[in-house]
Amino acid sequence: MKVQSYLSFEGRCDEAIGFYKKALGAEVVQLMRYSDAPAQAPSGNADESCSGTMPSPDKVMHAVVRIGETEVMVSDGRCSGRAEFKGVMLALTANTDAEAHQWFDALADGGQVLQPLMKTFFTSSFGMLNDRFGVAWLLVVAQPS
Template identity: 35%
Template sequence: MKITPYLTFDGQARDAFTRYHQLLGGELEMMTFAQAPEAEHFPAEHRERIMHVCLSLGDFQLMASDTMPGDPACGGGTYEGIKGCSISLHPGSIEESQRLFDGLAEGGQVVMPLEKTFWAERFGMLTDRFGVSWMINCEQA
């Protein structure tokens, strides 16, 4: 079995995943509602929203989509952000930890600064500018 985090955005999926791809690398695949086989069923003003995006990093994936305003399956367009979950990254060095932390924190909010803890060489928590909560945990110097 495989578990893959799937995030939901309100029109920011393209920007968020473009940024994550810049910071994390990997392979990025993105599809808009306009590219769907029955695109005409979606409101024209929302067809450039992301229907599905996948960032593949080795054996791991992070996926997402944008909500479609007014769709009951998407909360009826009452998007409240991403809550109750964090994406945890485990870089192999302090330098990589700092690079990722700084990049994700840009325009966001630091919850706990990246620092040495009793369980890790570096650990920090933040919410990025897209509302996604991240934890950076570097266990090795």
């Protein structure tokens, strides 16, 4: 069994993918736009703003992004413009404090720091933030076993 995260950016998926490429070195493994759907499938409308019942053809219907060893699925969803990621955090485990700081600073750009990176009783660096898209992240440095 495999459990994966699926994030709906509600119209900002291309922007989010670009951000995670830059911030975390993410790699696009698969990307399908609504225009890639067969003709008999619901296809979007010409509304570039995503305000119609179906997203515009240029929006991301489904994508898989690899971040480190993990694949995260993403899409534009219904393009409501209101992405909400309540009650869920993505956790990044760094090997070093320098790596944790690099990722934390990159993800915090345009976002909101909830807990600055700090030393705790269980690790040398721990922090939490919401990135510019509202995705919550927890960063921690792995401790040697």
